[in-house]
Amino acid sequence: MALAPKTYFSIDENIDEKTNTKQTKIGTKGIQHDANLQYENFERALFGSSSNFVQTRSLTMKDGKMCRTNIEKLGLSDIFVKYRVEDDRITCTPLTQNGKII
Numbered sequence: 001m002a003l004a005p006k007t008y009f010s011i012d013e014n015i016d017e018k019t020n021t022k023q024t025k026i027g028t029k030g031i032q033h034d035a036n037l038q039y040e041n042f043e044r045a046l047f048g049s050s051s052n053f054v055q056t057r058s059l060t061m062k063d064g065k066m067c068r069t070n071i072e073k074l075g076l077s078d079i080f081v082k083y084r085v086e087d088d089r090i091t092c093t094p095l096t097q098n099g100k101i102i
Contacts, residue, residue, distance in 0.1 A: 007031075007076065009042040031075050032056060045076035046089065052076040 006029035016023050028037060035054045044050040054075035059068055083092035094101045 009037075009039050011039070028075075035075060037076070041076055 006027050008025075008027045010025045012023040012025075014023075015021065024039075026033075026037060028035065031037070031054050037052070037054075041052050045052050052075045053072050056071050056073055057068060058071070059066055061067075082095070084095055085092055096102060
């Protein structure tokens with residue numbers, strides 16, 4: 001399941017012999033990996049039943065000194081601003097204005 005480019009959750013249906021579990025792969029562009037996002041988070045965001053907020057930490061300059069900042073931001077979202085998402089929530093078409101692609 002994918003929300004936007006580089007934001008996805010996939011499950012390999014084959015059982016890993018070493019761990020006896022299904023392997024998952026998660027892409028979370030702009031979200032730190034320690035946010036511990038689960039399949040249910042992606043599903044709720046995709047179908048619009050809830051918003052997902054994550055804490056991000058970064059280093060920045062403030063008053064000439066390096067400091068650490070903590071920011072809460074929208075993590076997973078069903079909004080995709082580069083294309084129009086059709087009613088099936090899968091098909092995407094270019095944005096147009098007066099019949100021209102913008």
